[in-house]
Amino acid sequence: MANGTWKIARRGNTQLPLVIVLALAVALVLLGRAQANLFDRARTVIIDRLQPVLVVAHAPVTQFDRWIGSINELFAVYRENLQLKDENARLKQWHNVAVVMQDRVKRYQLLLHAVPDPDVHSVLSQVIGRANRPFLQTMILDAGAANSAKPGEAVVDARGMIGRVYLTGQHTSWVILLTDLNSRIPVTVAPGNHQAIMVGDNTAMPTLDTMSQTVTLHAGDQVVSSGDGGLLPPGLPIGTVVGQAGQYRVALLADGASAQDVEILAFRRPPEELPADVQNQLPAVAAGLKPAAPPPPAPADAPVLPAQAAAARGTSTKPAAPKVTKPAPDVTAAAQQAAPGTSETPADGADQDR
Amino acid sequence: MELSDRTGTLMSGRFLSALVPFLCGVLAVLFSNLPLSLTNGLVPAPLLALVPIYFWCLVRPDLMTPAAVFGIGLFQDIMAGGPPGVWTLSFVVTYAVIERQREAFAGLSGLGAVLGFATAALIASACAYATVALYYWHLPPIAPIVAELVVTVLFYIPGVYVVGVVHRRLVGPLRSDF
Numbered sequence: 223m224a225n226g227t228w229k230i231a232r233r234g235n236t237q238l239p240l241v242i243v244l245a246l247a248v249a250l251v252l253l254g255r256a257q258a259n260l261f262d263r264a265r266t267v268i269i270d271r272l273q274p275v276l277v278v279a280h281a282p283v284t285q286f287d288r289w290i291g292s293i294n295e296l297f298a299v300y301r302e303n304l305q306l307k308d309e310n311a312r313l314k315q316w317h318n319v320a321v322v323m324q325d326r327v328k329r330y331q332l333l334l335h336a337v338p339d340p341d342v343h344s345v346l347s348q349v350i351g352r353a354n355r356p357f358l359q360t361m362i363l364d365a366g367a368a369n370s371a372k373p374g375e376a377v378v379d380a381r382g383m384i385g386r387v388y389l390t391g392q393h394t395s396w397v398i399l400l401t402d403l404n405s406r407i408p409v410t411v412a413p414g415n416h417q418a419i420m421v422g423d424n425t426a427m428p429t430l431d432t433m434s435q436t437v438t439l440h441a442g443d444q445v446v447s448s449g450d451g452g453l454l455p456p457g458l459p460i461g462t463v464v465g466q467a468g469q470y471r472v473a474l475l476a477d478g479a480s481a482q483d484v485e486i487l488a489f490r491r492p493p494e495e496l497p498a499d500v501q502n503q504l505p506a507v508a509a510g511l512k513p514a515a516p517p518p519p520a521p522a523d524a525p526v527l528p529a530q531a532a533a534a535r536g537t538s539t540k541p542a543a544p545k546v547t548k549p550a551p552d553v554t555a556a557a558q559q560a561a562p563g564t565s566e567t568p569a570d571g572a573d574q575d576r
Numbered sequence: 577m578e579l580s581d582r583t584g585t586l587m588s589g590r591f592l593s594a595l596v597p598f599l600c601g602v603l604a605v606l607f608s609n610l611p612l613s614l615t616n617g618l619v620p621a622p623l624l625a626l627v628p629i630y631f632w633c634l635v636r637p638d639l640m641t642p643a644a645v646f647g648i649g650l651f652q653d654i655m656a657g658g659p660p661g662v663w664t665l666s667f668v669v670t671y672a673v674i675e676r677q678r679e680a681f682a683g684l685s686g687l688g689a690v691l692g693f694a695t696a697a698l699i700a701s702a703c704a705y706a707t708v709a710l711y712y713w714h715l716p717p718i719a720p721i722v723a724e725l726v727v728t729v730l731f732y733i734p735g736v737y738v739v740g741v742v743h744r745r746l747v748g749p750l751r752s753d754f
Contacts, residue, residue, distance in 0.1 A: 239641065239642045239643060240642045240668075240671075240672055240675065242642075243642040243643060243645070243646045243668050244642075244665075244668055244669070244672065246646060247646060247649070247661065247664045247665040247668045247669075248665060250650070250653075250660065250661035250664050250665070251659075251660070251661035251662065251664075251665050251707060251711070252661075253660070253661065254653075254659055254660025254661040254662075254711075255659075255711060257660075258659070258660065260660040261653055261654040261657075261660055264654050265654055265655065265657065268654070268655070269611075272610075276610070276611065276612070279610070279612055280612060283612050350611075351610070351611025351612060352611055352612070353609070353611045353621075353656070353657065354618075354620050354621070354720075355620065355621070355656050355657065355658060355720075355724075356620065356701075356704070356705075356708075356716075356720035356721040356723075356724050357658040357659065357662070357704075357708050357716065357720075357721075358656065358657040358658040360611075360657060361611075362611050396657075403712065403716055423716070423717060424716060424717050424720055425717055479618070
């Protein structure tokens with residue numbers, strides 16, 4: 223094909239520039255290793271400019287996807303209808319149970335004066351693009367910094383978590399999917415509240431690295447976000463455990479490939495700060511302990527003990543044992559310790575509210 | 577006066593003709609990296625930018641210079657995301673191999689030409705895979721890159737037809753010595 227109709231020009235002397243360009247390419251890779259977000263700004267600017275085009279072009283693509291999908295669905299519509307009716311009946315029962323449990327949890331929280339969960343605001347946005355590259359699985363949303371979307375925030379649909387925002391332009395956001403090679407999410411596996419890290423590897427089911435090697439998980443265990451790090455709200459439904467010991471994977475509830483309307487959860491746990499009236503107090507006082515009483519002044523004629531003499535010289539023969547004062551029981555802290563799962567249950571309730 | 581006008585036209589024609597292959601590469605990157613998929617992300621986007629690089633490296637290497645390949649690779653890195661520099665390095669390495677074996681590649685025709693391009697795409701994919709493996713220090717799954725390689729080779733035939741038309745209609749008339 224090549225030499226059939228095309229004229230082949232003579233070979234040029236490109237050896238020297240080629241060597242230079244090769245060296246530059248290697249240097250670029252090394253630079254990228256040191257600064258991974260080297261091109262992020264340029265990419266967001268380009269996609270921001272292309273956003274109107276993407277919105278217009280995405281509509282027929284979505285329509286085409288639906289049309290293709292509907293052909294397959296035609297063959298299974300009757301069977302799926304029966305399954306859905308059955309599932310709907312069971313879900314209604316579970317819904318009633320969940321409402322009762324939610325009320326009960328709220329009552330317990332009131333009784334225990336539990337710290338209320340922070341409000342989770344969300345931004346509803348539409349998927350305007352998807353990129354499925356060998357080393358990057360991402361989607362682009364039509365909400366950006368102008369809509370208060372920030373990097374790190376969780377992206378969910380009605381079924382569960384899809385990924386998190388890793389780059390925001392003015393009017394667009396890039397979402398790194400849970401399946402992506404770069405995705406690492408701290409999760410909790412219930413029952414048992416086992417802590418783990420869910421690691422994407424560009425396959426449909428991310429792997430699960432448990433913190434403890436002795437933990438045994440079971441197929442069907444629920445995987446939710448743990449909230450460690452304070453970026454993601456705890457208790458976001460993610461998926462269920464599949465696989466066997468040593469090769470645990472997570473079957474995700476949400477399907478990033480078909481999601482169209484998603485929510486960006488604006489959750490950021492505020493840093494804990496002391497109340498204003500105790501900021502200038504000593505740590506012990508701020509913690510509710512009595513300040514240690516100053517030692518009574520020694521009478522002038524009292525004999526000086528060797529230890530006191532050494533302390534006066536700036537040395538010590540034996541460290542004095544610290545005086546421990548038993549603190550008054552803290553109702554709130556006790557309640558949190560007694561019910562370690564309470565930080566997740568209300569979030570589940572919040573999910574239901576959403 | 578007439579001579580200087582002719583010289584100016586010739587120079588601008590040469591400049592434009594040298595720019596066309598690079599612009600074709602940039603357009604190919606833009607087109608293949610538009611975040612739209614007709615298959616819900618099931619089939620990865622092809623490396624369309626490799627088609628103009630391969631074509632002009634064989635036909636007119638003076639128009640597809642290493643610097644132009646570097647620029648196209650850089651744009652691919654910007655648009656594709658992922659570890660920076662991976663596609664720049666892959667395209668430059670592929671260009672270097674094609675350029676060294678140019679006589680052998682240019683002599684292929686028919687199915688052989690497709691296999692020649694498949695070899696170039698394989699080199700680019702293998703280089704990208706190796707770079708990413710070194711980057712993350714573990715082997716990423718091989719299926720996505722194989723899928724991209726297959727799709728790229730499938731898109732070679734329509735791609736090379738378009739590039740051939742551009743070469744005949746745009747690059748040829750702009751160069752008097754063509």
